Amino acid sequence: MVVLRKVVQVGATGNLGAAVLESLISTPSLEVTVLSREGSSSRPVRPEEVNVITADYGSVDSLSAAFQGADVVVVTVGASGLASQARMIEAAIRARVRRFIPSEFGADTLHEKARGLPVYRAKVETLNLLKAKAAEGLIEWTAVFGGPFLDWGLSRGLFGFEPAAADATFFDGGSTQVSTSRLTDIGQAIVGILQNPSKTANIPIYIQSTCTSQKQLLELAERTLGKKYKVTNVSTEQMEKAALEKMKQGDMSGMRAFLVRAIFAPDYGCNFTARLANDLVGVKELSPTDLAALVDETLRQTGQS
Template sequence: MASRLKVAVAGANGETGQSIMDALLANSEQFEVFALARPASVNKPVLSAFSARGAIVKSVDFSATDALVVALTGMHVVISCLTMLHHKEQMALIEASSQAKVQRYVPSFFGPACPPRGVMKVREAKEDMLDRIKLLYLPYTVIDVGWWCQLSLPPLPSGRIQTKVEYALNEIMGDGEAPFAIVDKRDIGKYVARIIADPRTLNRMVFAYGEVWTQNHILDTLEEKSDERVVRQSLSKDDMENIISDAYKILATNPTDLEALSQVALTQYKYSIGIRGDNTPEHAKVNDFYKRDVGRGG
């Protein structure tokens, strides 16, 4: 067991974090798995369940750098699945990982392929983190993933499929013809497990995805298979630009307005994917990403 990779995951209880923990714990001959959790979160049921499957839950205070360095010392890989609402914690984790001489840091990207700046506010914040990582010469791997297929389906009138309606794509983005890469949320961890064990991905950006679809093709297929009609709404380029500029007006007076921030984030995702067509393997490659070299996790 001496050659197992010690992997610490921050934000293990989130959606991406859970997918990654599942895959790492399923490969216990390869990985020794740690979940980093704030003292208030240590006893959450999801973490207890990971603990029961062999994970070591470490209570950490992200504002106490010295203790954080101690907690990370000896880790081969640190993976952040913290959200952008935890920017300070992420920056602390980067600093501490550098001081602890972690061999590979995976920042919390896990989003669709997108140019570094000029498209999405959320992406820009991630790129700022990457710049900091490069300034410290902290070895890294950036992992982008396709749009979750769990977020790519609209609800069916019969209620036969359950979707997260707040993200549901029954709004046709533009003409619905832009191809975009999708990934099954449950596969993300399987990709990550392969990527962090692969020396070729060190100091690289990697794009992990399953298949490429258009929105029209998804909805047509769903209607054909279900024999139901999906309610299609239209969300044009202009609609999106108006939503974004309205939200920016709110942010101009209240920069931390959560609803406006999430309107900007969500609509910029749709604009990037549906109008600009950024989230494709071809574009990911042009953006200095690595060619996908892991098979679909099975």
């Protein structure tokens, strides 16, 4: 029987990393170790409850030593750490790690259009490498796709509006139905994968806390904040073209436009409703009432309403 009990989480700080760590250490059956980059001053929020070790992310030998004895490696690094995943995979194979969960969690980088966007190059290369190694029988993989982060995104303007602003931006009309997940549900999905190792090997896992649109979220926000936003409509196609022109000039400041394109363009695959594995990994969808309450709570926590 396959058992995935001993977990090494790489990158357990930040909004996502902390939420995933909370889910892992709250599961009594799991033995969790956090791996941090040598020289980093960042530490998990609750270091007293987890073993913290360090490694040189640029060294396969250092990473392999850190992964010794682990059943699974869960990577929750941010954009700056994505290029290190090839070395992590090689190190995990050397250490005989059974499962590798790469840093994905957002838009569907397996979708033919989304995977072609420059912002996802490192993630696409990582998944391609994992598939190749899995085909050789060297390691298993599971990729989690949850769409944009719901609670975090509401407080950071990811859905086209911010609590304190007077203006909102709708991408491609604002009606695209998008799968989106709370940070805690991403953590739950990872726990669910570890608890169902045979059914989750070498496949993508699609989850959502809800499937909604910018228009629906803005209506809920206006109700909470007691105001109306002035809405501007923007084409994600035009955003992508402008970002590509910037790249040709060596200007990488338009990378966010590619993220917006992958999330809100209707034909870029960020509606996972027909492919959900929520039941398999224990993620419960929000009811309309629950979603309204989440929007209200999240926006009020920002202190702006």
